[in-house]
Amino acid sequence: MIEDDFYRTSSQFRLWSFTEDSLRSLRRNTNTLASDRVRDALRRAREARKSASSSAVGTPNPNASDADSKTGDEKDIECLTPEEEQDLVRYFCEQIVQLGESYKPPLPTIVRATAIQYLRRFYLTNSPMTYHPKTIMPCVLFIATKTDNYYMSLRQFANGVPGDTSAEDIIAPEFLVMQSLRFTFDVRHPFRGLEGGIMELNAISQGLGQPAPHNLQQTSDDLRRAMLSLPLPPNTSSSSISDRLARAHHNAREILKSAAQMTDAYFFYTPAQIWLSALLLADRPLAEFYLDTKLGGAGPDPTHPLTQLHAKLLTTLHNCSTLLQSYKPLASDPDQKKAMRRIGKKLYHCQNPEKVNNLAGQKRIPAAAAATAATASANDHDHATPESEMEQIAKKRKVEGDARRKDDIFGGELVMERTRERQGS
Amino acid sequence: MPSSREAMVHRGDEDEVCPVCKSSRYLNPDMRFLINPECYHKMCESCVDRIFSSGPANCPVAGCHKTLRKNRFRKQTFEDINVEREVDIRRRVMTVLNRREEEFDSKLDWDNFLEQREEMIFNLVNKVDVAKTEANLQKYAADNMSSIRANQALEAKEVTSFQERQNQEQELARMRRQAAREEYENERKEILAGREDVLTRLASGQPADAAAIAREGQKVILKKSSARRSEEERIRQKQAALRGTDAKKPGQTTATTAEEAGSGLIKGLKKVKTPEPEKPYDPFGGMVPNKRDYYSLQDDYPSSYLDPIRQDHRMLAGGYDLQEYYSRTLLEAFAGLGCFIDEEVSKREANSFNFVKPVGTHGALAATPGSQGDK
Numbered sequence: 031m032i033e034d035d036f037y038r039t040s041s042q043f044r045l046w047s048f049t050e051d052s053l054r055s056l057r058r059n060t061n062t063l064a065s066d067r068v069r070d071a072l073r074r075a076r077e078a079r080k081s082a083s084s085s086a087v088g089t090p091n092p093n094a095s096d097a098d099s100k101t102g103d104e105k106d107i108e109c110l111t112p113e114e115e116q117d118l119v120r121y122f123c124e125q126i127v128q129l130g131e132s133y134k135p136p137l138p139t140i141v142r143a144t145a146i147q148y149l150r151r152f153y154l155t156n157s158p159m160t161y162h163p164k165t166i167m168p169c170v171l172f173i174a175t176k177t178d179n180y181y182m183s184l185r186q187f188a189n190g191v192p193g194d195t196s197a198e199d200i201i202a203p204e205f206l207v208m209q210s211l212r213f214t215f216d217v218r219h220p221f222r223g224l225e226g227g228i229m230e231l232n233a234i235s236q237g238l239g240q241p242a243p244h245n246l247q248q249t250s251d252d253l254r255r256a257m258l259s260l261p262l263p264p265n266t267s268s269s270s271i272s273d274r275l276a277r278a279h280h281n282a283r284e285i286l287k288s289a290a291q292m293t294d295a296y297f298f299y300t301p302a303q304i305w306l307s308a309l310l311l312a313d314r315p316l317a318e319f320y321l322d323t324k325l326g327g328a329g330p331d332p333t334h335p336l337t338q339l340h341a342k343l344l345t346t347l348h349n350c351s352t353l354l355q356s357y358k359p360l361a362s363d364p365d366q367k368k369a370m371r372r373i374g375k376k377l378y379h380c381q382n383p384e385k386v387n388n389l390a391g392q393k394r395i396p397a398a399a400a401a402t403a404a405t406a407s408a409n410d411h412d413h414a415t416p417e418s419e420m421e422q423i424a425k426k427r428k429v430e431g432d433a434r435r436k437d438d439i440f441g442g443e444l445v446m447e448r449t450r451e452r453q454g455s
Numbered sequence: 456m457p458s459s460r461e462a463m464v465h466r467g468d469e470d471e472v473c474p475v476c477k478s479s480r481y482l483n484p485d486m487r488f489l490i491n492p493e494c495y496h497k498m499c500e501s502c503v504d505r506i507f508s509s510g511p512a513n514c515p516v517a518g519c520h521k522t523l524r525k526n527r528f529r530k531q532t533f534e535d536i537n538v539e540r541e542v543d544i545r546r547r548v549m550t551v552l553n554r555r556e557e558e559f560d561s562k563l564d565w566d567n568f569l570e571q572r573e574e575m576i577f578n579l580v581n582k583v584d585v586a587k588t589e590a591n592l593q594k595y596a597a598d599n600m601s602s603i604r605a606n607q608a609l610e611a612k613e614v615t616s617f618q619e620r621q622n623q624e625q626e627l628a629r630m631r632r633q634a635a636r637e638e639y640e641n642e643r644k645e646i647l648a649g650r651e652d653v654l655t656r657l658a659s660g661q662p663a664d665a666a667a668i669a670r671e672g673q674k675v676i677l678k679k680s681s682a683r684r685s686e687e688e689r690i691r692q693k694q695a696a697l698r699g700t701d702a703k704k705p706g707q708t709t710a711t712t713a714e715e716a717g718s719g720l721i722k723g724l725k726k727v728k729t730p731e732p733e734k735p736y737d738p739f740g741g742m743v744p745n746k747r748d749y750y751s752l753q754d755d756y757p758s759s760y761l762d763p764i765r766q767d768h769r770m771l772a773g774g775y776d777l778q779e780y781y782s783r784t785l786l787e788a789f790a791g792l793g794c795f796i797d798e799e800v801s802k803r804e805a806n807s808f809n810f811v812k813p814v815g816t817h818g819a820l821a822a823t824p825g826s827q828g829d830k
Binding site for chain 1: 750785791795797801
C-alpha cells in the first residue's frame with residue numbers, strides 16, 4: 031500500500047517506533063545508566079564533604095546530608111525504577127495539558143500533543159533523575175509552539191508558566207532537548223487522520239461515498255444502505271446517522287487527546303492505527319464497517335493479501351484499543367495520586383546533585399558567557415562598571431583565543447588576524 | 456553505352472526470325488525481340504502485344520507451358536541467352552543473400568558464405584537440386600526479411616554516396632582546370648604588360664639607364680611568377696587536404712545494422728546486440744503520482760464545518776484550496792495503516808542488531824554534556 035510507504039519514510043517510523051521489548055530495554059538501560067551516575071555523584075559529594083570535614087554548610091544538596099546522617103552506605107540511595115520514571119513522565123504529560131489550558135486562548139491540542147510526545151521521547155534516553163521533568167516540561171511545550179507554527183513570544187509564554195520561572199530558565203535546556211529528540215521535530219498525530227475518516231464516513235452516510243480502490247464493485251448507494259443498517263453500539267439510544275457520527279467523532283477525539291497521549295501508543299502504533307482504534311472504542315460497528323469498505327473486497331479467500339492484512343490489522347487495532355482503554359486519568363484516581371506523591375519524594379532524594387544547577391551551563395552561549403563574566407568580575411572588584419566588565423570579557427576571550435589558536439590547525443579567527451596585522455604594520 | 460548495346464543487340468539480327476510469328480527482320484526492320492525471364496524464349500514485340508495484352512497466357516513456344524505476363528518481358532542484354540539467365544539468377548540470389556562482410560565473425564565465415572552463395576547460384580543455373588535450393592532461399596528470405604531490407608537500404612545509400620562523391624570529384628577537377636586556365640591567361644597578360652612598361656620607360660629614360668631598367672623588368676616578372684608558384688602550391692595542398700577528408704567519409708557509412716543472427720542457412724554471423732530501446736522518461740520512477748490504495752479522493756465532501764469556506768472569498772482569495780485539505784487529511788488517515796511496527800521494527804533491529812540501543816545510549820550520553828564530570 032503506497033500510503034504505508036509514505037509513512038515508512040517519516041522520522042517517527044524510522045527513529046521513534048519501538049517494539050514493546052525494545053522500548054522496555056531502552057528504558058531500563060537509561061535508568062541503570064542514570065542511577066549509576068546518581069550514586070557516583072552522591073558518593074563524590076559525600077567524599078568532598080568529608081575531606082572538607084567542616085560543617086555541612088557548603089553541600090550542594092541538603093538531601094545528601096540526610097542520607098549521610100542516616101547511613102554512610104551508598105547502597106541506601108534508592109533510585110527510581112523505570113516504571114516509576116514512566117509514571118512521573120506521565121504526570122508531567124498531564125501537566126503539559128493543564129499548562130496549555132491555562133493560556134488565553136488555550137494552546138491548540140496539537141501543540142500540546144506534540145509537546146507531550148517530545149517529553150516522552152526525551153525521557154527515553156534521559157532519566158528524570160538526571161533532568162527533572164519540571165524544568166524540561168515548559169521548554170518542551172515552548173519548542174512545540176514553534177514546531178507547530180503556533181507563534182508565541184517567549185515572554186508571553188513565560189508569563190503563563192506558574193512559579194517564578196524566568197524566560198531564560200525555560201529555554202535553558204532547549205538545545206539539550208533538541209539533541210535528545212535527535213533534531214526530529216516531526217510528530218505524526220492521529221487527529222487529522224480522524225478528521226479525514228469522519229469526513230469520508232459523512233460522505234458515505236449521505237450517499238456520496240466512493241468505493242475504495244481495491245473494492246471497486248461497491249456503489250455509493252450500497253455503502254449508504256450498509257451503513258444505515260449497522261447495529262447500534264451498546265448503551266446508546268437510536269438516533270440519526272449524523273448524530274451517531276458526531277458522537278463517535280467526539281468520543282474518539284477525546285480518547286486521542288488523552289489516552290493516546292498518555293500511553294505508549296505513539297511508540298507502538300502508527301497514527302492511522304491509533305485513530306482507528308479510538309474509533310473502535312467509540313463506535314465498534316462503525317469502525318469495523320469502515321475497515322470492511324477499505325479492505326473487505328477480497329471475499330472469503332484466506333490467502334488473499336487484503337484478507338490477511340485485514341485480519342492482522344484487526345488484531346493490531348484490538349491491541350491498540352486495549353492499550354488506550356488501560357489509561358486512567360490521574361485526577362480521577364486517588365491511588366495513582368498517592369503513588370505520584372511517593373515518587374516525587376523519592377526523586378527529591380535521588381536527584382543527581384551535579385545536574386541540579388548545571389542546566390545554567392546549558393543556557394544559550396551569550397547569556398552564559400555574560401553570567402559567568404559577571405560573577406567573575408564581581409569577585410575581582412566589586413565596583414566595576416559595565417564597560418570595564420566588557421573589556422575584561424574581551425581580554426579574557428583574547429587570552430583564551432591565543433592559547434587555543436596554537437592548537438587550531440586552521441588558525442584563529444580571520445578578523446582577529448587581520449586586525450592584528452594592521453596593528454603590527 | 457546504350458548505343459553500343461544497341462549495336463550489339465542488332466549485330467547478328469539481319470536474318471533473325473521470330474519463332475512465334477516467323478516474320479524476319481528483313482520484312483520488318485523495326486522488329487525488336489523480347490524475352491521473359493520465366494523461360495527465356497525469344498519473341499518479337501508485336502507477338503508479345505498480340506498474345507499477352509489481354510492478361511497472362513501460356514508461352515507460345517511449343518513444349519513450353521510457362522505462364523507469362525506482359526510486364527515481365529524485357530529486352531535482351533546479352534547475346535547468349537544462358538548468360539542472360541545466369542545474370543538474372545545471380546541478381547535474384549544476391550538481393551536475398553545480401554550479407555555484408557562486417558556481419559561475420561571471421562574472414563573464414565565470410566568466405567564460406569560467399570562459397571555457399573556461389574554454389575546456390577550454380578545449382579540454380581545448372582538446374583541441380585533446384586527445388587531444394589529454391590526452398591532454402593525462400594525460407595531464408597522469409598526469416599531475414601528485416602536484415603535483408605536493412606542491407607538493401609545500406610547498399611542503396613552506398614551507391615548514392617559513391618555517385619555523389621564521383622560528381623564532386625568531377626566538379627573539383629573542372630574547377631581545377633578552369634583555375635589553371637585563368638592562371639595561364641593572367642600570366643601571359645602580365646608578361647605583356649611588363650614588357651610594355653619596360654619599353655615605355657626605355658623610351659622616356661636616359662640611354663645610360665637602359666641596362667638597369669631592362670634588368671629590373673626581368674626581376675619583376677620573375678618575382679611575380681615565383682609568387683604565383685607559391686600560391687599554386689598552397690592551392691594544391693588545400694585540394695589534397697580536401698580530397699583526404701573526402702576519402703575518409705565513406706568509411707563512416709558502413710555501419711553494421713544486421714538484426715537477427717539466427718538464420719539457419721548462414722553460419723558464423725556475428726551476434727547482434729540490439730540496443731535496448733530507450734524507455735520514455737518517468738519522473739516518478741514508476742510511481743503513479745496520485746495513486747492511493749486505501750481511498751479514492753472525491754472532489755467534494757459534505758461537511759457543515761468546511762462548506763462555508765467554499766463561499767468565503769477571504770479564504771479563497773489567498774489561494775486556499777479545500778482539495779489540498781481533503782487530500783492531506785485522507786492521506787494522514789491511512790498513512791501507515793498497514794505498517795505493523797512490532798513486526799517491522801523487530802525485523803529492522805534483527806537486520807542491524809545494534810541499531811536502536813547504541814543510538815539510545817549514545818543519545819543519552821550526548822544529551823548529557825556534563826557527563827564528563829560524572830565519571
